[in-house]
Amino acid sequence: MTAAAEPMTGPATVTLIAAVARNGVIGRDGEIPWRLVGEQARLKALTMGHVLVMGRLTYESIGRPLPGRTTVVVTRQPGWRPSPQHAQAVLVASSVEQALALAADVDPQVFVLGGAQIYAATLPGADALEMSWVEADPEGDTFFPEVPWECWVEVSREPHQGWSAARYERSRK
Numbered sequence: 001m002t003a004a005a006e007p008m009t010g011p012a013t014v015t016l017i018a019a020v021a022r023n024g025v026i027g028r029d030g031e032i033p034w035r036l037v038g039e040q041a042r043l044k045a046l047t048m049g050h051v052l053v054m055g056r057l058t059y060e061s062i063g064r065p066l067p068g069r070t071t072v073v074v075t076r077q078p079g080w081r082p083s084p085q086h087a088q089a090v091l092v093a094s095s096v097e098q099a100l101a102l103a104a105d106v107d108p109q110v111f112v113l114g115g116a117q118i119y120a121a122t123l124p125g126a127d128a129l130e131m132s133w134v135e136a137d138p139e140g141d142t143f144f145p146e147v148p149w150e151c152w153v154e155v156s157r158e159p160h161q162g163w164s165a166a167r168y169e170r171s172r173k
């Protein structure tokens, strides 16, 4: 007897989107320790109309769902809910796998918006990385995970004042 095929629950594409300092810092005290002209606009342009997956700490740090995008919040707390005025735009998942599956049901372009715990869990299966490389070495307590760069190819880079935007796709080698 042959085993039943696994259901296709995975999203079409998973893209991690992150702003990372030279020293790997992505956060401090629950927040992002810089403001960069144009960086938020890039995030908006890339993700508008799609679906975001984020950890509960990142969601609470932003404090609301980003407009025009469904947010899937990952939490181990069975009773965690968004505030009632945000409930329509926010789905809750109890695992990263469930979050990716819920997100894929909403839109085939899934963007993982962090933080460090969720980046680390989704990096091994990600299809693309949209990085904002921040030209600074701020103090911080939260870091982007180690990336096995030999598995990735830089396909575009755009310089900006104090940061550059770069896209990476999985190497086909």
Ligand SMILES: NC(=O)c1ccc[n+]([C@@H]2O[C@H](COP(=O)([O-])OP(=O)(O)OC[C@H]3O[C@@H](n4cnc5c(N)ncnc54)[C@H](OP(=O)(O)O)[C@@H]3O)[C@@H](O)[C@H]2O)c1
Binding pocket: 017, 018, 019, 020, 025, 026, 027, 028, 029, 030, 031, 032, 054, 055, 056, 057, 058, 059, 061, 074, 075, 076, 077, 080, 093, 094, 095, 096, 113, 114, 115, 116, 117, 118, 119, 121, 142
């Ligand atoms: N620079 C950037 O691009 C960027 C982007 C995003 C965030 N950040 C920064 O990163 C920091 C937050 O990152 P973080 O790593 O501390 O937190 P996080 O990844 O945003 O959220 C962590 C929370 O997610 C839930 N979680 C994690 N793994 C899970 C799993 N396998 N299954 C179910 N739930 C899981 C848990 O929620 P419960 O505790 O509720 O169970 C955990 O406490 C902040 O400083 C934020 O500003 C920076």
